[in-house]
Every structure is written in structure tokens, then in C-alpha cells.
Amino acid sequence: MTAAAIPYRYERWRRTIQQYAGLVLNVFPPFVYLLLLFYAPMALLFIMSFWKSGFMHLEPAFTLENYRAFLSNPTYLRILWNTFVIVTGVMIVLVLVGYPIAYFLARMVRRYDTLVIYLLIIPVEINYLIRIYAWKIVLGRSGIINMALMYLGLIDEPLRFLLYSRTAVMIVLIHEWLPYVVIPVYVALKGVPPEIVEAARDLGAGRWDVFRYIYLPLSVPGLFASFVLVYIPMLGEFAIPSIVGGPSGYMLGNVIESQFLAAGNWGLGSAIGFILLFVTLVLVALVIKISGIEELM
Amino acid sequence: MSRLKRASFWLGLYTALVVAFLIYLPILLLIIFSFNDSKIMSLPWNGFTLRWYKIAFSREDLLHALFNSLWVAAVVTVFSLILGVMAANGMAKYRYKGRSLFTGYIAIPVVMPWLLLGISLLLFFNLIKLPLSLFTVILSHISFDVPLVAVIVAARLHQFDPSLEEAARDLGASALETFRLVTLPIIAPAVIAAGIFAFSWSFDAFVVTHFVIGSQVTFPIWVWSALRFAKNLPVINAISSLIVVVEILIVYVGERLRRGEGEGILF
DSSP states (O other), rough: OHHHHHHHHHHHHHHHHHHHHHHHHHHHHHHHHHHHIHHHHHHHHHTTTSSSETTTTOOOOOOOHHHHHHHHHHHHHHHHHHHHHHHHHHHHHHHHHHHHHHHHHIOSSSSHHHHHHHHHHHHHHHHHHHHHHHHHHHTTSHHHHHHHHTTTOOOOOOOOOSSHHHHHHHHHHHHHHHHHHHHHHHHHHSSHHHHHHHHHTTTTTTHHHHHIIHHHHHTTTHHHHHHHHHHHHHOOOOHIIIIIIIIGGGOOHHHHHHHHIOOHHHHHHHHHHHHHHHHHHHHHHHHHHHHHHHHHH | OOHHHHHHHHHHHHHHIIIIIIIIIHHHHHHHTTTTTSSSSSSSSOOOOHHHHHHHOOOOOHHHHHHHHHHHHHHHHHHHHHHHHHHHHHHHHHHHOOOOHHHHHHHHHHHOOOHHHHHHHHHHHHTTTTOOSSSHHHHHHHHHHHHHHHHHHHHTTOOOOOOOOOOOOOOOOOOOHHHHIIIIHHHHHHHHHHHHHHHHHHOOOHHHHHHHTOOOOOOOHHHHHHHHGGHHHHHHHHHHHHHHHHHHHHHHHHHHHHHHTTTOOOE
């Protein structure tokens, strides 16, 4: 009896230790990599935003000068406001445009929904700069839209607000991010168990009631996921405004980029970068608090 | 019922129009105009030509940039897969306190604006005096590709039955044998798909690369600087169209593998 129990107990201990070793071996390398090449640099951004700025470098110090330079400049504050308006406006349009598509694909078709989802995923993986640039062919002064409108006799002069404008930035942002709104909502709506809907129907709920009390609340996690995936990355956009934006489409990302690569005022760039990082973290924390991290995965 | 059918028809038409005009129109025009025998990207149609493709393939700077992007992406993919699969194991295979904390730790980089990653890595490399080069580009790409791989593979691992591994261990397989013979074959489609996405993220990465590349050139960086000169536009069109077609094929394969047999969609 005891003779058999010893190897058994030994075996159990060995298992536990192996499990633990396996866990540590798996968790440790990615943990350290991201600590060094993601979290440490992010912390550095915070610390160095208080350093004294030289040209294209920073000197250790503690100064609020960088933040003062940003907050006391009305141009920067206007761009900050512009960025907020553009990103929020695009987010609202995305939900309004994307939700019906997600609902249609998840609840109203039986066969071709995955095909359409493929069609939405494919362009996401096509080079981002190429897609931004391709919009010039559509929106440009002699682009397709102007050509078509002139051909139809609706306008005599090409519409100039289509390209190099805030409108252009918003259109391209919508193009870029629509799949990230449609797909999480589609997944959430697709996962609604049919029994719930049947039960509601049996109890006399109409089509609108089913939507209002079942589909809408159950798609909220999908909406949260798309908010995190879309709203936050959009705040840091600079390539779209650079290529199709013009002066009225200028965003905070452009200011940060030019401080780092053209103007050489890294202190100011870091301060604006940290403000953006802070907003990002607050939004992520808020969404995780409301919906839980597991819900988002 | 006929009201439902009518609603379904209008919603279907709406979906088709949005996908066609908002998503595909610019991409299709790009491809069409790459065959137009004209220096400007607009109508009228001046006839079919392959001239821009020939010019694209004779541009040394472009080929050099493409080559750089390909090998950077290859190196990045290998390291991201190794670290990403480890992270996925930590997120989905083991039960322990702090698991959701680790999940958040790995997943947060996915939503971080790339601009912020770019500038903070620039500050970091500057501080530790590591000169900017393709090496710093590789280091930077790995840090956004690891979370991507981890999230894709973890989604697959969540459906994985741990008793399969226990059975293998009971039958005398070593830890490595268990991974190679049991775990890997099951998660292989997700790993290959993650590899394809990691490769394409690195190949296409512009924002982060822009800040950490110094004076070197990858394909997106080449596009960024070429966009400033009108004479380059038809060449950009041609090479972009070619890459679009290749990427569509690659992504299609990746999606098929990742989704397995009608599994859920993440992104």
C-alpha cells in the first residue's frame, strides 16, 4: 500500500512542478519582451515629457514647459478639438452605417454572410498607404466623383471640398475602420441563442420588441469591442490627414509627427503624445470596467 | 412575411452598395488605372499599357525597399510566432491567479495607437543609444505582432480540450513530445494564420516604422516618400495593384485556416 503511494505522490508533485514550470516558461519571455519594448518605452514617454527639449533630443530635467507650450497655444488646442470632433463624428457614422450591415448579415441571411465578412476583412490587410492614396482617384479634382457629376450635368465646376479637406479625412477613416465595427457587432448578434427570440415571440413580442429588448442589449459587448478597436487607434491618426487632409483636416497625430521628425521639439511631441496616451488609458480602463476584459476577447 | 422580405431586400442592397462604394471602389480604380496609358490617375482612358509595371520592376530603389520589407517581415514573423504562442499558452492553457491580468497585459498593445508606439520606441532607442536601422524596425514590429499572434492563437486554444494533453502525458510523452504531437497539430491552423497576419502586418507597417527606421527604406516608407512626386504615381499604382492582388490571395488563405470549420471570427 505505502509502496504504491510513494511513487503516486511523487508523480503528483512532479506534475504540479512541471505545470508550474511550463506556465513560467510560457509567460516569462513574452512578458519580458513587452516590458522592455512596449511598456518601458511608454513609461519613458511619460517621464521624458517632463524633460528639457533640445533639438532632436532631450535632457534630463523636470519642467512643465512642454505641457505649457501645448496648452497655451490656441492653434494646438484647436487641432485637439478638431481631432476630437473628427474622431467622434466618424465613430457615430460608423455605428450608424455599420450596425444595419451587421444586423443584416447576422440575422437576415442564411448563406452568404461569411462571404461578405471575407470581403470586409480582405481590404483591411491591403497596404494602408496604398488605400489612402487610392481615394485620391475617387475624390480628386478630376476624380471619379467629379467626373461623374460633371458628366451628368449636375455641376459645372469640380467640387473642391472632396479632397484635401476634413470631409476627405472622414471618408477615408470610415473606409479604413468600417470592418472593425461591423465584425464585432456581427459576432455578438450571431451569438444570440434562437431560443430566447422564440420565447419572446411566444410571449407576444413584436419584431421591434425583439430588437429593442434582445438584440440591442446583447450587441452592446460587440459595440464596446468596436469602440476600443476603432475610436482609440483613430485618435493617433496622421497618415490619412497628411495624404488627403489639407489644412482643415489636420489632426493631433500630425502635430506629434512633425514635432518628432521635422520640428525636432521632442519635449513638446512627448507631452502631446502623453496626453494622447492618458486619454487612451482612461478609455480602455473605462471600457474594461464596464464590460470586463474577457468579454472583449 | 412579405414585409420581412422587403426589409431584407433593402438591407441587402444597402450592404452591397456600402461594401462596393466605400470599401472596394478606390481599390478597383487603383487596379484599373494602373493599366491606363496616362501619367495622371484620371479619365479619360488612353488605352491599355503594361508600361508602368515594366518601369516599376526596373526601379532599383523600389526593388531594394521591397526586398527589405520581405526579409524584415520574415524575421519578425518567426520571433512573433514563438513569443506569441507562448503568450497564448499563458492566456488560455493554464489556470492561475492573475490570468486575466496577463491577458490584459498582452492584449493592450493591440489597441494602442501605433503613433504612440512609434514615438516611445524612438525615445527608447535614442536613450539606450541604439542606432536606428532595420534592426530597430524588427524589434519594434515584434512588439506589435506578438499580441496579434497571441490573441489569434489564444482564441483557438480556448476551444482546446486539456485532457488530450493529460492523456498524452499519462501515456509517457515528454512535455516537448506532447506539444509536438498533440497540441501543435490542433492549433496549427491558427498558428499558420497568425503567421500570415503577422507577416502582412509587418510588411505593411508604416506608422511605427516611420519613426524607428532612420535612413533605411522599407516598402511602405518608399511609398510614403514616392507619393510626394507626381511622376511616381503611375508606378506606385502598378506596384500597389500587384501587391493588392497578392495580399488578397494570402489573406484569403489565412482566413480559411484561422476560421477552421466555421469557427467564430475575431477581427
